[in-house]
Amino acid sequence: MNTDQLNQHEALLVKNGLKKTGARLRVLDILSGSEAAASQPDIEHVVGKDIDRVTLYRILKTFEEKGIIHRIIDNQGTANYAFCHNNCSEHAHHDEHLHFNCVNCQKVYCIDNAHLPHFKLNLPPGFSLQQLSFVATGRCENCSKLTEQK
Template sequence: MAQTKNFRFEELLDKHHLKKTGARLRVLSMMYSKNTATSQPDLESVMSDIDRVTLYRILNVFEEKGIIHKVFDLNGTANYAVCHADCGENHHHDEHLHFNCTNCKNVYCLDDLHMPRLNLPEGFKADSFTLYASGLCPKCSKKSAATIN
């Protein structure tokens, strides 16, 4: 199975005309294995053999190519999450709810929610939008309910 996933990542890099380096493949593997957005410092802590500048460049090029998108947590820290397949170079289609858990500080992309149509005043044209919500994620909500009982 790991070979299949790695092959898929290699195809993804080919699709975006990027070299297939070990560091890029590892970052993709880590990003796709998580169900939450992750920050550069979090990635640095688990990928200590990839230097900070290289990781920054990988994240930057992945964002430019539409492989990942940036979302900010409650502290204003940039986190990165995997994009939809229809995102492209410098053109993201990640208009979904970003949920910030106030307890565990994880950021979730809630892709399956129906987003309301954005009705802007005349003369305004939005290329994209971001919607944030904060509260407790299911795991923290369950823990909170258990401590009350």
């Protein structure tokens, strides 16, 4: 319940021509609070009955369309959401992302400050590249600590 953050979130909504509603602020709060990206099921679980499931779908959808958050599909096909940092605009994401997907807890981490090499990718003829992203899989910090967990 940080006041600064609340104001920041409200400003974010206004900036994008969205009404300041409790449900939306709640979602923004959840996304701010988690270090990793938040999975849709997780968000759903956290908000419980406070926000209708349909409303949640729609909130996430409009946030994504406005470029406030971006959606990351993890290795199991589950949608995860995180704030857009860096160069995300409403219409395109121009940077090279790196996402880390933990094989144990399935959490998705956006690694912003990893040094990523720029290189020319040679695709088959006719293929045009719009974006390149890196997906690392392995064990996150928490799960590395757990011994012998399958």
